[in-house]
Amino acid sequence: MQNVKGTYDFFGKEQALRKKVQTVLQEVFELYDFDEMDSTILNELDLLTSKYAGGDEILKEMYQLTDQGMRRLGLRYDLTIPFAKVIALNPGIELPYKRYEMGKVFRDGPVKRGRLREFLQCDVDIVGIDGPEAEAELMQVAAEVFKRLNIPITLRWNNHQFLGEILETMGVPSDKKPSVMLTLDKIAKIGNEGVIQELADKGLDAQVTKAITELIQLDDPTFKQISDLYGIVDSKGSLEVQALQELIQELGLDQTCKFDPFLSRGLSFYTGTVYEIFDASSSFTSSLGGGGRYDEIIGKLVNRDEAAYPTVGMSFGMESIMELLRDRPLEAKVPLVVVIPIGEATIPVVLKTAAELRASDIPTGLDTSRRKLKKSLASAASKGIRYVILIGEDEAADGKVRLKDMKETTEVVLSLDEALLIVQKNVL
Template sequence: MKIQNVKGGYDFLPKEQKIRNYINGVLKSTFEEYGYLPIETPILCYFDMLAGKYDENNDILNEIYKLKDQGNRNLGLRYDLTVPFAKFIALNKNELKLPFKRYEINKVFRDGPVKVGRDREFTQCDVDVVGLSNQMIEAELLSLYVRAFTKLGIEIKIKYNSRNLMRGLIKNCGVEEQLISPTITIVDKIDKLSEEDFLKELTNIGLSYNQALKLLDSFNMSLEKLNEIFKNSEIGEIQKGLEELNNLEDYINAINIKEYCEFTSSLARGQDYYTGNVFEVYEANGKLPGAIGGGGRYDKMITEFIDDGEIYPAVGISFGLTSIFELLKNNEELSSNNAIDLYIIPLGTEKYSLSLANKIRELGYKVDIEMNNKKIKKSLDYCNKENIPFVIILGEDEINNK
């Protein structure tokens, strides 16, 4: 038998896990400052529930870990926290008061190809609100991003856009309905492509060259310019998208986070379930190339999942814990902070040392004891290596003279 981890799963040494715990602690305290409540959902789910919102050709269905229980029921390991959250609302809606604000930090699993930024087992961190359809709550989520990353010491830039505006601009270029989704996928890559490659990819999926040129022009406009040109547009998605963005921008200015935020007309976020404004967060100085957070409005998902005739507008954001760890993993201050305040070295006083350690712990200190009969010098060397600030060497004389 070869002892090894499954590809895409990892062990974390204490030094690494301390940083991960620190990140989670900062995020949890920030979420609770904003009134978000913790929940937990099961890892094991019925497969049909996990697969229900996707068509049979969707790649995500191939990435669900599938299994059967002893009753031959089809189960799966959750691949995100959003579908389990929709299930949570469905099962507990009579116990919850809307709007409901929640956060969850938990493991998810995906049986896909392993590469940088894509593991098979990883921890996801989501913050969501159900029951509010306005941009006020979206602005609060953006301010939560600013607050959390400031506490972590990470400079950020938040990009934001409206999926409605994207669809409207594409329709305005005469693109047929069946080509809108693949067009959005290409537009989302506009910053990574040369102008020539961008036009080529659009024509390859069936757009005319003139349509592609018009799209290139549309998705290089500022929000101010879009408002000026399309203020009287008869395309509903454009009007709705501009309204969503203008409302959000008013709140961004009102709460003084404009310096962190940047309108980006090409931002799509990959998921088709987004129905309004979307967001992505990047490290401001280019230390990591990809996003370290993202989210948006998804008003239809929970509504269609529950399907009880009620409307459940929702918006949520996520934090890329793996990316955040990469940014902080070399922070010596975080990794060197020792968990132990005091180390006791017993010299034939083991029972008394155990009792003393418990009494000191009751005062709020973190205490460890040498239990391997090491010589004093080796024990002191250990304390120096681990940056333990205080040591008690406890012998019979110390007890008798207490």
């Protein structure tokens, strides 16, 4: 018996850390007024394979199945298309609409560090805003999330429209622009030489290849440098970049958010801004999150004006974040009080006592292991538990408890209400 490759069970300290990360994400999402959503895992195959969805690279990794009614279905491979479906099916949703969702997605792809076949995605999306303020707000969300997780990041961003305009001025044919963008997106992984080699295999005109080669050999080019070099100043893409860049500077995000003219993220449905989040120290090379603007998907799904549902989203890579945090020490969660029965007859009273403590919002554990009291006390001390309540037959008969302070090494017999006041005063 073994787990399917690329799937894991989480428990103990690792699950506690995962829960902590999810709690940070949820707190920040709700701080920014995003509503929670829970979309369907099973979807019609036609939806997931539509030309407006994830593209060939993702579709070949999709898990497909047929139900007993011979309907062709698929497991969701991300949270974006199911979200688009929800908006399309509920035209009464008031726009702009901001949602977040944390849920499992499935991809039958290669397994490596930080990349699984069953994994948790954590998404935020804004639909109904076509201005750069939507992208800027999601950048603020990312900065706040990783600040709380104590992970220094670099958020690299670009604009699909702008990159397309650059390639157009170089003479790249329209039908080859997506392929060239994919190659440029790999520059950090395969280097300039790798990019040049891939370009050579695309059958581009020699002058076009030379122009692209000159572009990638520029040393960390800025937006102004590139727009001046190629004469792209008042185009749609360049104006979008300028507007977002001004907002980033106004918000003080310019040290975290860096313009990257080669970033494209590879997915065909992006229509404007794209961004990807990386560990600022570069010790972990996988992406920690990413996203962008996809203005056309929802409108196309419902056969309406493509621009009717301007949308921008960001996905946080839970598994990559976990890989980065896994070796960090985690403060173990322990109960504030442990209740121990002395003798079998006192177990009902012990259960009732624990229930009353919990009703007062005091995390309470039970030790009914029937081991020697000395071992139970040693266990509580090793976990840093301050108070132990002992209940023997005499205490049960008198309606009392024996409160043991492990820090002060004192022990007193008193009522549960009195014990409760002491615990609340000293540990809450």
